[in-house]
Amino acid sequence: GIQVEQSPPDLILQEGANSTLRCNFSDSVNNLQWFHQNPWGQLINLFYIPSGTKQNGRLSATTVATERYSLLYISSSQTTDSGVYFCAVERKGGSYIPTFGRGTSLIVHP
Amino acid sequence: DTGVSQNPRHKITKRGQNVTFRCDPISEHNRLYWYRQTLGQGPEFLTYFQNEAQLEKSRLLSDRFSAERPKGSFSTLEIQRTEQGDSAMYLCASSTVLGYEQYFGPGTRLTVT
Numbered sequence: 001g002i003q004v005e006q007s008p009p010d011l012i013l014q015e016g017a018n019s020t021l022r023c024n025f026s027d028s029v030n031n032l033q034w035f036h037q038n039p040w041g042q043l044i045n046l047f048y049i050p051s052g053t054k055q056n057g058r059l060s061a062t063t064v065a066t067e068r069y070s071l072l073y074i075s076s077s078q079t080t081d082s083g084v085y086f087c088a089v090e091r092k093g094g095s096y097i098p099t100f101g102r103g104t105s106l107i108v109h110p
Numbered sequence: 111d112t113g114v115s116q117n118p119r120h121k122i123t124k125r126g127q128n129v130t131f132r133c134d135p136i137s138e139h140n141r142l143y144w145y146r147q148t149l150g151q152g153p154e155f156l157t158y159f160q161n162e163a164q165l166e167k168s169r170l171l172s173d174r175f176s177a178e179r180p181k182g183s184f185s186t187l188e189i190q191r192t193e194q195g196d197s198a199m200y201l202c203a204s205s206t207v208l209g210y211e212q213y214f215g216p217g218t219r220l221t222v223t
Contacts, residue, residue, distance in 0.1 A: 004152075031210055031211075033211060033212065035214075040216070041147075041199055041216065041217045041219070042214070042216050042217070043153070043201065043203075043214035044214075045211060045212075045213060048210060048211045086152050086153075088152070088153075088212075095165070095166055096141065096158070096205075097143075097155050097158065097166060098155070098212065099155075100152030100153050100154070101152055102150070102151060102152050103152055
């Protein structure tokens with residue numbers, strides 16, 4: 001199956017700092033989503049981004065499908081950004097089943 | 111519509127007991143997915159339905175696990191003869207038939223003692 005690697009595994013920031021999270025995948029993909037899992041376990045959709053760049057407030061994401069990676073940018077981080085960020089991809093030509101990476105655990109200190 | 115809902119939110123059971131979880135998807139979504147998540151891991155696919163048809167099952171889904179979506183609306187996931195290794199968060203997600211974006215419920219946290 002497709003391999004999804006996320007880096008870094010852990011990240012600790014001071015409030016106000018910027019960060020970049022990376023998702024590498026081993027095969028061509030149809031779909032790619034970024035999620036934020038809050039401390040209560042709820043997965044929240046951030047971006048659906050199989051290619052290109054999107055922005056939503058302090059968050060933005062870029063996927064370079066030809067080079068098989070995606071980046072999630074968090075600017076001016078806040079304590080509420082803490083949690084685990086997951087990338088999930090669906091392999092091109094596969095069934096509609098996403099494969100998740102192991103996530104990046106982010107802690108933002110006040 | 112308030113999104114995907116799951117019940118119960120927490121379940122503690124003794125080894126050997128059966129448990130059943132329920133998922134109510136977003137009303138216009140045809141596809142419904144079940145995942146399992148353990149500590150430090152991303153969600154792992156278990157099975158998915160399109161309407162009432164179960165189209166894919168992971169090899170993670172042992173014979174003790176069964177899922178149904180009888181009328182193409184809500185779904186249930188049953189685990190028979192629970193084992194301690196079944197302790198995990200069980201997540202449900204739904205999407206349109208195009209499957210582009212999945213929306214997750216809050217999960218059911220199972221603890222088997």
